[in-house]
Amino acid sequence: MSYSIPSKMKAWVYNEYGGVEVLKLEADYAVPEVKDDQVLIKVVAAALNPVDYKRRLGKFKAIDSKPPTVPGYDVAGVVVKVGIEVKGLKEGDEVYGDINENALEQPKRYGSLAEYTSVEEKLLALKPKNLDFAQAASLPLAIETAYEGLERAGFSAGKSILVLGGAGQGDRAVKVVKEDGCVVYIAGAATPPGFSFLLTSNGEMLKKLNPFLESGKVKPVLDPKGLFPFDKVNEAFAYLETNRATGKVVIYPI
Numbered sequence: 386m387s388y389s390i391p392s393k394m395k396a397w398v399y400n401e402y403g404g405v406e407v408l409k410l411e412a413d414y415a416v417p418e419v420k421d422d423q424v425l426i427k428v429v430a431a432a433l434n435p436v437d438y439k440r441r442l443g444k445f446k447a448i449d450s451k452p453p454t455v456p457g458y459d460v461a462g463v464v465v466k467v468g469i470e471v472k473g474l475k476e477g478d479e480v481y482g483d484i485n486e487n488a489l490e491q492p493k494r495y496g497s498l499a500e501y502t503s504v505e506e507k508l509l510a511l512k513p514k515n516l517d518f519a520q521a522a523s524l525p526l527a528i529e530t531a532y533e534g535l536e537r538a539g540f541s542a543g544k545s546i547l548v549l550g551g552a553g554q555g556d557r558a559v560k561v562v563k564e565d566g567c568v569v570y571i572a573g574a575a576t577p578p579g580f581s582f583l584l585t586s587n588g589e590m591l592k593k594l595n596p597f598l599e600s601g602k603v604k605p606v607l608d609p610k611g612l613f614p615f616d617k618v619n620e621a622f623a624y625l626e627t628n629r630a631t632g633k634v635v636i637y638p639i
């Protein structure tokens with residue numbers, strides 16, 4: 386199957402750091418180039434993460450790629466073009482992933498909140514057969530963070546775990562953790578002996594997790610407020626930034 390790929394697309398863009406008001410829906414934004422190790426994805430769904438609005442606010446500007454920026458880390462869609470070095474994906478494949486291998490250092494300027502995005506093959510996996518695109522888009526950054534955190538903590542069957550919510554005070558956990566236990570922070574400074582890490586996006590993690598997703602043992606959790614259509618991305622960000630979301634904020638259809 387061959388796909389006709391336009392030179393221009395719809396995309397949400399911010400040209401400067403700031404609040405939700407800097408987000409603009411552009412109608413004729415250039416479709417990104419496809420490097421040899423990348424595929425071009427026709428985006429079907431995308432999900433928002435706190436890192437998206439923190440980046441837009443300029444929290445990481447010292448190491449960020451400079452605006453203009455199309456935000457968005459989590460993507461689910463269809464491969465419409467492959468680079469010459471791509472071996473494991475082909476046109477027509479339904480894929481998902483976190484498009485930024487390193488979340489904060491020079492993340493892509495062409496994110497997933499657009500009709501097309503280019504992503505390295507190594508950051509993607511085939512979408513789980515039982516999940517729709519919105520469900521798949523809700524997963525990558527969060528599930529890879531959880532997986533990597535458990536791996537770094539040396540977690541294994543038979544051990545106990547306490548997951549503190551976003552407001553959960555880590556400093557207090559460090560005081561009560563048992564002698565051979567550990568406290569894992571997924572962002573920000575850690576109080577020893579706790580440790581903090583930043584995920585490294587990797588499609589191989591998603592491939593390992595796919596059986597758990599396809600068996601239903603692990604399920605996506607979308608916010609009960611429902612899906613936000615592509616022209617309402619600014620409203621979706623405003624909702625996420627209330628800190629009241631209880632599930633993933635997903636943009637669908639795109």
Ligand SMILES: C/C=C1\OC(C)=C(O)C1=O
Pocket residue numbers: 435436439488571572573583584
């Ligand atoms: C990768 C996600 C994040 O990384 C940092 C430092 C945050 O504050 C995030 O949300």
